[in-house]
Amino acid sequence: xxxxxxxxxxxxxxxxxxxxxxxxxxxxxxxxxxxxxxxxxxxxxxxxxxxxxxxxxxxxxxxxxxxxxxxxxxxxxxxxxxxxxxxxxxxxxxxxxxxxxxxxxxxxxxxxxxxx
Amino acid sequence: xxxxxxxxxxxxxxxxxxxxxxxxxxxxxxxxxxxxxxxxxxxxxxxxxxxxxxxxxxxxxxxxxxxxxxxxxxxxxxxxxxxxxxxxxxxxxxxxxxxxxxxxxxxxxxxxxxxxxxxxxxxxxxxxxxxxxxxxxxxxxxxxxx
Numbered sequence: 572x573x574x575x576x577x578x579x580x581x582x583x584x585x586x587x588x589x590x591x592x593x594x595x596x597x598x599x600x601x602x603x604x605x606x607x608x609x610x611x612x613x614x615x616x617x618x619x620x621x622x623x624x625x626x627x628x629x630x631x632x633x634x635x636x637x638x639x640x641x642x643x644x645x646x647x648x649x650x651x652x653x654x655x656x657x658x659x660x661x662x663x664x665x666x667x668x669x670x671x672x673x674x675x676x677x678x679x680x681x682x683x684x685x686x687x
Numbered sequence: 688x689x690x691x692x693x694x695x696x697x698x699x700x701x702x703x704x705x706x707x708x709x710x711x712x713x714x715x716x717x718x719x720x721x722x723x724x725x726x727x728x729x730x731x732x733x734x735x736x737x738x739x740x741x742x743x744x745x746x747x748x749x750x751x752x753x754x755x756x757x758x759x760x761x762x763x764x765x766x767x768x769x770x771x772x773x774x775x776x777x778x779x780x781x782x783x784x785x786x787x788x789x790x791x792x793x794x795x796x797x798x799x800x801x802x803x804x805x806x807x808x809x810x811x812x813x814x815x816x817x818x819x820x821x822x823x824x825x826x827x828x829x830x831x832x833x
Binding site: 577600603606629637641642654672675683 | 706710719720722726743746750752756759764772775778785789790793794809811812813814819820821823825826828
C-alpha cells in the first residue's frame, strides 16, 4: 500500500509543478523555490510528518521534503538547546543530500565533458 | 498593421504545447520516482539490516548519484525535456541543476568555474529553504514554546 501512496503523492506534487509551469510564466527555479517554502509551511502545521507515515520515501523525494527537513531539524534542536538550536540544527537532516550532491557533481564534472 | 499580422503568424506557427499530455507524463514519471525511492529504501533496509531512516538517506543519496551521472552522460537533459516537472521536482532534479551548472562553467577553471558556479541554479532552493524554515521554526518556537 505504501507504494501506491508513494506513487500518488510524488505524482501529485509533480503534477502541480507541471500545471504551474504550463499556465504561468514562472521558471523551474521559481517553482522549486516555491515548493520548498510550501514544504516548510506544511511542517509548521505538522502535516508533512503525517504524509511521511503513509507515503514513506515517496514523500521524501520531492523538493518539498527539503523544506520540511530543514524546518523539522531546526525545531528538534531548538527543543533541546533553546533558540540557538534553530541556527545549530538547521542542516541536521539534509546535510547528507547536500554533501552527496556537492561531492558527486564535483568529481563527476572532472570526468565528464559538457555536451551540446 | 504589419506588426499585427506578424503576431498572428507567430501565434499560428508556434508549436502547440499539449498541456494534458505534459501533466499526465509529469504525474506518471514523478510517481515512478517515488516508487523507485520506496523500492530502494525497502531493498537497502532488507540487504544491510538498517533502520528505515538510514535506508531512506541511502536511497536519496543513490538518486542524487544517478541524477549527477545521467547528467554527465548527457541523458538527463533529454529526459527532462520529455518529463518536465516529473524530473525537476524530485531530488534528482536538484542534483541535475548542480551538475549541469558545474559542467557548464568547468572550462573557466577549478575555483572561478566549478567552485563559484556550483550553486548557480540550486542556490535559490537552499536560500529560500533556509529562510522559510528559520521563519516558520521561529514562529513555531514562540507560539508553542519549543
